[in-house]
Amino acid sequence: MSIPPLPTLPPASELRKYSSSPPDFLSPIVRYDADEEAQNFVYDAWDAESVPQKFALLSQALRIFPFSVDALNAWANLYRVAFDPPELEKAETTYQMALTSARLLWPNLENQEKIEWGHLEHRPLLRTYHGLGVIQKELGKHREAVEKFQFLLKVNPNDNQGARQILFETLIQMGEYQQAEQVAEKHANGRNSTEAFVHYGFVLIDFLRFKAGECTEMDLQETLARALQHNNYVPLLLLGDLPLPEEPTHVPPGGLEEATSIVLECKPVWERTPGIIEWFRDQRQLGGEKPNDDGEILFQLLQKGNIMVHMKNTNEFLGLTSNVELMPGTATPEFGLAPGMKKHNPSKIVALNRAMAYSRDVSFREKFVAFPYDDVIGVHFWKILLTSKVLDEAKKHSCRACYKPATMCCSDCKVVWYCSRDCQRKDWKGYSGIGVPHKSLCPKLQKK
Secondary structure (H helix, E strand, O other), X not given: XXXXXXXXXXXXXXHHHOOEEOOOOOOOOOXXXXXXXXXXXXXXXXXXXXXXXXXXXXXXXHHHOOOOHHHHHHHHHHHHHOOOOOOHHHHHHHHHHHHHHHHHHOOOHHHOOOOOOOOHHHHHXXXXXXXXXXXXXXXXXXXXXXXXXXXXXXXXXXXXOOHHHHXXXXXXXXXXXXXXXXXXXXXXXXXXXXXXXXXXXXXXXHHHHHHOOOOOHHHHHHHHHHHHHHOOOHHHHHOOOOOOOOOOXXXXXXXXXXXXXXXXXXXXXHHHOOOHHHHHHHHHOOOOOOOOOOOXXXXXXXXXXXXXXXXXXXXXXXXXXXXXXOOOOOOOOOOOOOHHHOOOOOOEEEEEOHHXXXXXXXXXXXXXXXXXXXXXXXXXXXXXXXXXXXXXXXXXXXXXOOOOEOOEEOOOOOOOEEOOHHHHHHHHHOOOOOOXXXXXXXXXXXXX
């Protein structure tokens, strides 16, 4: 389809034509009846299958209420994602219209200390800031983009939109490594983060520190081991072992989609950093592609955590793990090594399937994937992973209720761990907010 023209934002005086409801104690912002009617067309546009349908519905929304912030947001986003090449300048202009409209509709909203995502009335403005920041980043207007994401993190510290990742990666692209590290410490728990993008950012930062003589190569390898623990697909994409897919719409942790998102953002920076790609390749090949043994090293690696192996028959990379970090909100208990792994078999290595590890089905601990070790071509980064202290630390138990380091386990099932009696009591009754109460889960675990 042809590229639609820019929407038109009427003069501010036109806003008087539309009836409004004053703020109340539940919401600090003015409501416009026409805006609520237009918003229904915006919802339909989000769900529409074709781009022409989306634009038609958004046009209808803007006819009803030309100041609709979300209609302008959606229009701007289509300029970015629906055309090749993307119409970034038009997208930026439209997002600027949305920001102008938001300031007309809710003149005091930006000055609030908190603009939290949980309030539906706040979301149009938050979407505007996020969308405008993304566009400005892609246009190379990094300073302006940084301002947008810093604002989002200030007013919505829960960061429902992933602003911390884009801010962190933008600062790295700008060479502002110290600021990037501060963002990671403040908003993503720094080097103890559970998010892969943080750890791969630290790999780049520590590589530069290593080159400057500020850390040892062993320190850098530990940083890489930590990154591999959280996502081991990233090196495959970065080194060209796997083709880089298109930008994913859903990014589950630890998978190829997350790795794709990280590499799409960071690959240009890595490629501009002299020596880092070569260093990555050297680390991958330390000790040869495949350990020269009967599978004992691979078995030890599985005891440590995540590994990536290259299979001969299928020429595919297979991600294996025996210690998947739990996702907050699940009722899955921690688990040790599978029974089949307790006795090493030279011809077969038994590993736990990642998808099963995230399952709510407690019987997942007895489901395994087996493959012949002889079919393994390469075990990526095996020497680093084998000697990594980071992965040894990762094997320690964490509290099921709050995810802090745990020191005590349930005396009945001996599977679930806690940091305190208080957390254990909360989880027993289901007050910890993570899913199934342990009171109902414990008897099932005892049968395993």
